[in-house]
Amino acid sequence: MTPSSVGIKDVAAEAGVSVATVSRVLNGHPSVSPASRTRVLTAVEALGYRPNAVARSLRTDQTRTLGLVISDVLNPYFTELARSVEEAARALGYSVIIGNADERPELQDHHVRTLLDRRIDGLLVSPTDGGSPLMLDAVRAGTPLVFVDRWIPGVDVPVVRSxxxxxxxxxxxxxxxxxxxxxxxxxxxxxxxxxxxxxxxxxxxxxxxxxxxxxxxxxxxxxxxxxxxxxxxxxxxxxxxxxxxxxxxxxxxxxxxxxxxxxxxxxxxxxxxxxxxxxxxxxxxxxxxxxxxxxTAELGRAAVQALIDRIEGRRPQSVTLPARLVVRRSCGENAPVRRSNP
Amino acid sequence: MTPSSVGIKDVAAEAGVSVATVSRVLNGHPSVSPASRTRVLTAVEALGYRPNAVARSLRTDQTRTLGLVISDVLNPYFTELARSVEEAARALGYSVIIGNADERPELQDHHVRTLLDRRIDGLLVSPTDGGSPLMLDAVRAGTPLVFVDRWIPGVDVPVVRSxxxxxxxxxxxxxxxxxxxxxxxxxxxxxxxxxxxxxxxxxxxxxxxxxxxxxxxxxxxxxxxxxxxxxxxxxxxxxxxxxxxxxxxxxxxxxxxxxxxxxxxxxxxxxxxxxxxxxxxxxxxxxxxxxxxxxTAELGRAAVQALIDRIEGRRPQSVTLPARLVVRRSCGENAPVRRSNP
DNA sequence: CTGAAAGCGCTTACAG
DNA sequence: CTGAAAGCGCTTACAG
The missing domain is CATH 3.40.50.2300 (Response regulator)
Known part of the structure; x- marks a missing residue:
């Protein structure tokens, strides 16, 4: 029997309890006797059991997954944003699935649709265009959504940007x-x-x-x-x-x-x-x-915070952070034009 | 009723057919009368119905999803690889979920585990270390796996690299x-x-x-x-x-x-x-x-091809592509040391 | 061509 | 503290 084929029934049989009890110990439910808990854990270990996240999601109606649709993965800015988003989400117990729109509205919609079909718990998007109907529908349907970096005016959704x-x-x-x-x-x-x-x-x-x-x-x-x-x-x-x-x-x-x-x-x-x-x-x-x-990294963290607040029923906050000028030498800074110094 | 809450039953009711028939037209099954097909399609349209991918995956035991675990998203090489992988996968009807290991074996394992829990159909990985037991188990369990760029010696898995x-x-x-x-x-x-x-x-x-x-x-x-x-x-x-x-x-x-x-x-x-x-x-x-x-882009395409071959029961091929030297000026190419030319 | 029914692997009231 | 049972939204033999 391959590990991926062992199910909760196998664990229950091995531990000599019902699947309900197995489920309870796996989910940290308080009312399980220490003895049952031990036997279940031993069985899980012995069988190398891993819960099927697909089944769990279907049952609980939550995936603990966030979607992130960025405009272009090849852009280091978005890549850094994605990294920070994933890190923040992971710390809060969420996974993130990244969709790359390549600055193409139809590709963006493809990813939004796929993500929605997968029933992600919430969506972070940096829209490539001014207002995909699909995204508007999602908002109307109540999908938790937060815009990051770019946003769509007139849509009542929190915006995290600089x-x-x-x-x-x-x-x-x-x-x-x-x-x-x-x-x-x-x-x-x-x-x-x-x-x-x-x-x-x-x-x-x-x-x-x-x-x-x-x-x-x-x-x-x-x-x-x-x-x-x-x-x-x-x-x-x-x-x-x-x-x-x-x-x-x-x-x-x-x-x-x-x-x-x-x-x-x-x-x-x-x-x-x-x-x-x-x-x-x-x-x-x-x-x-x-x-x-x-x-960038702060933007990612704030966006995740806002989205998860929204998902978990708290009031999400829009956030605007300042950008700052970094002077180097590509504009003639070495040789000021107006004053002639030594 | 929000779009995301309309299910196949609603469509069936609206179209005046059974859910089985709805499912058949959605999956392009041949034996459906043109009349039923039309009514189902109309109902789908009217209700804005979208199939629940989670339920479908649980039932069919396939997710049409590939996992890609890369060593570092901030590295433009991997970012380009990821882009090409996603593109090739999409063309073949698969989605890809990217996991970023940040060159940390334990983070790599976290992503492999999460991906496996989600029951992805296959895994593409560029291992951060020499042999995570988790990955070895996955191979033993029959999870379709292909190494890309980096690989683990002694493991019988196709390798796509340069x-x-x-x-x-x-x-x-x-x-x-x-x-x-x-x-x-x-x-x-x-x-x-x-x-x-x-x-x-x-x-x-x-x-x-x-x-x-x-x-x-x-x-x-x-x-x-x-x-x-x-x-x-x-x-x-x-x-x-x-x-x-x-x-x-x-x-x-x-x-x-x-x-x-x-x-x-x-x-x-x-x-x-x-x-x-x-x-x-x-x-x-x-x-x-x-x-x-x-x-890089070719590597990504070849890796997807190999993985999907493996998933769909064909024999996957290892691929090795040559890298090439690009001479510029950071090694003193402008001023050859040995010959003194004009 | 069509529908009733079983079942995918879980979680969770409900009853004990 | 525990188990039997229902049900999440689909797909798919099976029978007609």
Whole structure:
């Protein structure tokens, strides 16, 4: 008999008790005699019995599982978020199943559907688009849901995210102080909150310095490297290219670096670069990249907390954590343009 | 009534047929009259019915789910592997649940256990250690298992991996040609196959060139960044530090870069660096890193193919794909030491 | 082509 | 403290 084929009946037979008693000791129910408990535990050990989680879930109507749908596993930001989510969930006795949307709404829906079919206890999602009907239905149906990083406006669901507006303002002030005036952005999809928010914050910050953001200085990206490459190429082909390009995520910054390099240009001498999201590699790129860092691990923990609060009947809290500017050398920080020092 | 609470009975009532008939049309069973089919489909649509995967799994004894236990999600190599595995599995009608071992054997076992409890149909694992009894039991119990990247010797399970020996040889020849003689390695855990294999291949290749590999030139790492940092610091403190450090994975290479930078040293002028595993950032580091690239996506596809073959009763195949050397500039490639050219 | 019924492996009132 | 029994939502021989 293979281990995976031994069931609760086998344990009961081996221990000389009923399956009810076996179930009780397995679930730590108080009213079991010490003698029964010992015999059951011995039998479990001897048979190598492991409860069938599928059967248990069907019966109890809970899976102790959370779904996490992220926009892109290849993005180190989401990968770190996923790691922190899993860790926090595990500490609270939950497993997590990750679905990778690859920034594609239909793939996102595929995963949401699969997760719902599996009857996960709750869902954490960083939506790839502005409002999948499927997700809206899930909310209406009462599935515990929490948005993390990105969210869908108008849906009454807790949101755990970081606010980058202040950091974007700091970045623009920093660039302005360096003497830069022609500032461009590679934006994420307008259908995502982080996509539109970052452009808006950028535009607003520019305005504070009396700088306009012409359409030609807005590259439409999709948070993936290729789009950063293409947008940068368009910038470089402009009669008057920008002095600095701000990529709204780290992958598009990678694409920008690729394009700049392909044109035989150098950062920051020929063009400056800054990125939203900080990753360990930015310290070692040529040059080190000035970036906006999110408190990613904390975000993951807070999201799990909110979701489990919701699942277990407590009132979940929305959480907004600040992002912060990390100055390095990709915007010409070494050689200030306005003052000529030794 | 919330969507998630509508069951097959509700659909049957709505359509005016039995649950058996509903089940048949849902499963594409041939013997259902067109009229019944239409009414069932209409009812499903009207009610927004979705089958409960938990109940179905309990009944059919299959979950159409694969488990994937990887050593470290924060490692871009595994992240790419995971992505390709999920993609290939999805194409074949399977879901995948990822477990992240973080290079910790006990965490690996936690995930294997959880996955087994969930009755996944098969398991893909890149073992963090040399032989978890749990995994051995699973194999004995008949759980379909395939090793990917790393494997456990002596266990009769298909292995899908890439062979880096040839590429390591190429790397050593390349370094030798550049005039380097003092070559060090930051190895992975000896308990992992890739950990020991890469040192062995390195040692052997050095021997072919008449070079020894002293113990002081072997840094014991664990495939994570911190260990790369520490090993590199030890190298730098040596009376005669190595001319080139070869990190057995990309994360330890990152750690090495951190340490070198912290000492105010430059790559490759002060010390050279090469890495196993290639990642997009290596093109943009300062300097671009010479690395050994694995055919990661293909590995993932082959692993899924092997596992599903095994699950569906076909004979699974072990697969070994070659890795290849990608020369960049982190080992002094710009300024050959032996010949002085213009 | 269709339905009644058994059963997948558990948990949990209910009665003792 | 314990066991017999019902039932979670499906699928699938079996009989018609």
């Amino acid at each position: 606010d980058g507006r202040r950091a974007v303002r700091d970045l623009v002030a920093h660039l302005h102080g360096l003497g830069h005036r022609r500032l461009a952005i590679i934006a994420g999809p307008a259908a995502t909150t982080t996509g539109s928010e970052r452009v808006e914050a950028f535009r607003e910050a520019l305005r504070e310095h009396g700088i306009a953001l012409p359409d030609t200085y807005i590259g439409q990206g999709d948070f993936q490297a290729d789009s950063g490459r293409r947008a940068t190429e368009r910038f470089l082909a402009l009669p008057e290219p920008p002095e600095v390009v701000f990529a709204a995520d780290n992958l598009m910054a990678l694409g920008a670096l690729d394009a700049i390099r392909a044109h035989g240009l150098r950062v920051p001498d020929d063009i400056g670069l800054a990125a939203f999201d900080d990753i360990p590699w930015f310290v070692h790129t040529d040059p080190p990249v000035t970036a906006i860092a999110q408190p | 062979d880096g020996r040839r590429a390591v040889r190429d790397l050593v020849a390349h370094l030798h040609g550049l005039g380097h003689r003092r070559l060090a390695i930051i190895a992975g855990p000896a308990a992992t196959t890739t950990g020991s294999e890469r040192v062995e291949a390195f040692r052997e290749a050095l021997r072919e060139h008449g070079i020894a590999l002293p113990d002081t030139y072997i840094g014991q790492g664990d495939f994570q960044a911190d260990s790369g940092r520490r090993a590199t610091e030890r190298f730098l403190a040596l009376p005669e530090p190595p001319e080139v450090v070869f990190a057995a994975d990309n994360l330890m290479a990152l750690g090495a870069l951190d340490a070198i930078r912290a000492h105010g040293l430059r790559v490759p002028d002060d010390i050279g660096l090469a890495a196993f595993d290639d990642i997009p950032w290596f093109v943009h580091t300062d300097p671009p890193v010479t690395a050994i690239a694995q055919p």
